[in-house]
Amino acid sequence: MFYPYGFGFDPTMIFLIPSIIFAMYAQAKVRTTFAKYLRVNGKKGYTGYQVARYILDHNGMRDVPIELTRGQLSDHYDPRKRVVRLSNEVYHSTSLASISVAAHETGHAIQHAHGYIPLSFRNAIFPVASFGSQAAWFFVIFGLIMSAPTLVNIGILLFTAAVLFQVITLPVEFNASSRAMRLLDEGGFIVGDEYNHSKKVLRAAALTYVAAMATAVSQLIRLLLIRGQRRD
Template sequence: MFGMYGFDPTMIVLIPSILLTIYAQSKVKSTFAKYLRVGSKKGYSGFQVARYILDHNGMRDVPIELTPGHLSDHYDPKRKVVRLSNDVFHGTSIASISVAAHETGHAIQHFHGYAPLTIRTLIFPVASIGSQAAWFFVILGMAMSLPGLIDIGILLFAAAVFFQVITLPVEFNASSRALRLLDEGGFIVNDEYVQSKKVLNAAALTYVAAMATAVSQLIRLLLIRDRRRD
């Protein structure tokens, strides 16, 4: 499995995605911090923006909750609730209203039965189990010289990769909706559109990095399997 001094040469395929992940995380943190300090000209809070968007899209019954943590904002499709972190919920910055609009974008996707979101929600349990169990089967298969177990591990991990792939259109669409809703609702004016787009693009990059990492891991598993068969 390993080369000289325990080095696994298949780790090389992970380097680009690791670097991309580091960059993406740094980018989203710095961009969010920057535009968290830039107040929106209209002065609406993230909560007010989210509530307005939901109400004007026929979702008055969808609650908005305050959730702990930093950059922990999300839409819960199971409980049909938008959860916003303190900075976003109470904040009136460009970052706050952009993130709030993005999460309501997911709620609108759910309301209208947006196919990629539906698929992602359905495969989440399988993908979650697959990503955790995959390496167990791969390592067990190598230890027992049973290629079939390695293949099972690869199939399980493939489900996790598919989850990351289907996440991209979901996130890009939510960001596109957010920009349109902010613009149409009059929440952003002039150069604020560009500023909001920068916030949302930085966030989207983290999902691109996650997909790249998952694909790289899958390639690595395939290389490990093929090397065992040589």
């Protein structure tokens, strides 16, 4: 591992410890909550696919396809191809976890169709954020080795774009979950206590995005500290 202060312990790593612990907790929380409610079938017996298809059709989006995708918790909406992708256990299952996740992804599709501003902004900065998250450390490390502060600053600016992406992701995800709960309730897909159970699934999923933002912010603070120490 590269140590900006020379060989040995890097004190700036301390700023990452809380966010790393939080991220581990968030991942564990979403997996255990999803697994728990994957074993609880909805009383109405709808599959994740049926819920997603109904919601899309009743919101004038019959042209938006629903595809199977590999992996667990790999469900997502692709705004470039305008397609909802559901994992096998969400697509075919009638569990509360499955229909909650399916509704959440259709929430993103509805955001896109209605021109939801935070989603449009996130989609616009995605290319820069994606490049920034991958290239930032190259500029920072190379800049430190070469004693070139300009390169370090470029790296920090690139990483700032990645942090901004994580920050704007929060309202996008929270809004999609809020839409999902309303759609599930209004569509009659959940009844009684199922509403609270579905909410727990989506809250656990949202926690991972909070953790991702916290980690990104911590990394940015660390980069600023490294730059400041090198200037001294």
